[in-house]
Amino acid sequence: MEPRPRSFYILAVFFGLFLVFLYGPTITIAILSFQGPGGGLTFPMRGTSLHWFRDLFEQQAVGDIWGSFSRSLTLGLMVMVTTVVVSVMGGLAFRKRFRGSGILFYLIITSLVIPSILVSLGVGLIWSQSGLTVHWSTSGFGAQLTWTLPFGLLIMFAVFNRFDQSYEEAARDLGASPWQTIRHVVLPIIASSLIGVALFGFTLSYDEFARTLLTSGSYNTLPLEIFGMTTNVTTPVIFALGTLTTVFSFLVIALFLTIYWLAGRRRARRGSDAGKGLV
Structure with missing residues (x-):
């Protein structure tokens, strides 16, 4: 077996440092969240316990942790469904060239390079000047779509650019309607x-x-609530909250990966059954 070149070890060290840079802050927060009742916001740790995690589920003197979490969860689901539906519709629409499609495409992408705070300010002003109530479920929902829709549309553009239309033609030859084909x-x-x-x-x-x-109006989402807590919370309870929200994020990713895996197995099983039917 040939020895590895020196460049391999140099790149391995560089990659290890990158991982430390990427996950080091999260790991640090997770460690500090397990401090004892007398713990502070910095090292050295003062004992170890689950005290601050239990404190999260008790009545908080400041903030609305679980209310903000429920709002972020609801808003995330709203944005997710809308992004998927509109992205698919947009991807289907852009499969054929139409007048103004190029300009429309660049207008969609432009929202990604506009500073986020300016988008927030602009959407908030539109709502308030129109006499509408600034609220996380309306104006906040609209502002976030300016961030998620371009990403969704870019993914769908790439997908449909590689899509083999012969499958659709075969379905139409067999008598499928446009909706059945989709x-x-x-x-x-x-x-x-x-x-x-x-x-x-x-x-x-x-x-x-x-x-x-x-x-967001008068009600904070979870990121806004955490930011507000950094100015008036001086205990590791904020670290415990950060740890739980990070775990929740990983669980969401694991859920989507599981759905993807199950969908892949289902497609493979259908393909296998179809092959057996032909035999």
């Missing part, structure tokens, strides 16, 4: 991409701060 042919083929768009939509919404800052 439902039974197109959507099952792009199912894995839809799961990716859904994950993008939910995670981008769940932890979005800047675009929600001036559009």
Whole structure:
């Protein structure tokens, strides 16, 4: 076996440092969240316990942790569903060239390079000047869509650019209607991409701060609540909250990966059954 070149070890050390840089802050917060009742916000730790996790489930003197969590979860699901539906519709629409499609495409992408805080300010002003109530479920929802929809549309553009239209032609030759073709042919083929768009939509919404800052109204989402806690909470309870929200994020990712895996197995089983039927 040939020895590895020196460059391999140099790159391995560089990659290890990158992982420390990427996950070090999260690991540090997780460690500090397990301090004893007399713990502080810095090292050295003062004992170990689950005290601050239990404190999260008790009545808090400041903040509305679980209310903000429920709002972020609800908003994330709203944004996720809307992003998936609109992205699929947009991807289908852009499969054929139409007048103004190029300009429309660049207008969609432009929202990604506009500073998020300006988007938040603009959406908030539109709502307030129109006499509408600035609220996380309306103006906040709209502001976050300016962030998630371009990503979803870009994914769908890439998917449909590689999509083999012969499957649709075969379905139409067999008498399928346009809706049946989309439902039974197109959507099952792009199912894995839809799961990716859904994950993008939910995670981008769940932890979005800047675009929600001036559009949430009187009720905070979880990122805004955590930011507010940094100014008046001086105990490791904020670290415990950060640890739980990180675990929740990983659980969401694991859920989507499980759905993707199950969908892949289902497609493989259908393909196997179809092959046996032909034999």
